[in-house]
Amino acid sequence: MSRFRFRGAALALLLAATAACQRGALQPTAQLTNTAQPMTAAQPADPKVEAVVAPYRLKVKQQMDEVIGHAPEAIRKNPGESPLANFAGDIQRERAARELGQGIDLGVMTNGGLRAELPAGNITTGSIFELMPFENELVVLDAPASVVQQLFNFAAPIHMAVSGATYTATPDGKPTDIRIGKEPFDPAKDRTYSIAISDYLASGGDKLEFFRPLPPRHTNVLLRTAFSDYVRQLTKEGKPVTAKAEGRVHF
Known part of the structure; x- marks a missing residue:
């Protein structure tokens, strides 16, 4: 099974x-007896x-079993920049922007936060439940530049992509030439960046402890709902479900 x-x-x-x-139909009994078999x-x-x-x-x-979309090829996760994590991070940014009525700078999803791949062919509601079986909420963190630097320090050694950004990972695993929305990132600059992320990762899950001190802004939208709604909208527009690794990380 x-x-x-x-x-x-x-x-x-x-x-x-x-x-x-x-x-x-279920009534309490006055005494429990051991009838276990x-x-x-x-x-x-x-x-x-x-x-x-x-x-x-x-x-x-x-x-x-309800079919909500169609993928010409499987959307997989893999070491480094992952098509599936790109898919999730982009949806998070888009949905958070809609819910909060503002642009969102970054979207973060780790491979570990995604429990299954999306299959080639029909995508069902069950496919989305397999992808995101947990009741994780989409939240937004407002991160100072110092925390954003920590994010890229974490990402570079494993070549993890961050939605809304590009960067170069050096051979020794350091992030350089970080660009957010095509603008150069300056860690010394006094600026706050908005990050769309799951409440699990926002609380320090998957070794992202540097996010833990930041209070989340709630969207009251489950990630699973955001993914399902996105796939349904693509289908409504007559579009297939696709994602790819597109060079967000250079090395």
Whole structure:
């Protein structure tokens, strides 16, 4: 059973249990007795439980199987500049700008923050859940130049791209010729840069500890929702879903 199917079944069971509670079907007992039995793969399912769960499982499966877009080729993540991370970072900047009504300088997504690749062919709602299975929110950080420098210091040794910027990584892993929005970046300049990022990475996840002291501005949009909405909009416009490594990092 794939990770997605397991998650879908668990969600269906949770929905069923919730519905039962609301109907009053689940009542507390005065005393708990140890009636636990060992579970085996051969143990048959309880027909009564299956009858309750089945409609929810079907509903979840129908939702997850909905085709929302088409990719001519798989959008993958790889060491260095990643097509999938470029895809995610660009969507983050675009959606954060729309939600907050202002331009966003940078978008940050690490390969570790993306749990699966987008397949070639039909992209379903389930594909997006596989890509982003967590309830991560899109937030915006307002970072001083010193923190932005730390971001590129982190990115350069692994040739990680940053949406909205280009730079050169030296052989010893130092960032040079950093350009943000085509403007040269000066770490000594007294300026604040806006960064669209997940709340997980903003809190220091994936070794981005230098972001932790910065208070996030909330968009109240899940990353998963931002990705799904973007794919749906492309489909509405008759466009395929594509992304590529396009030389944001030079070395």
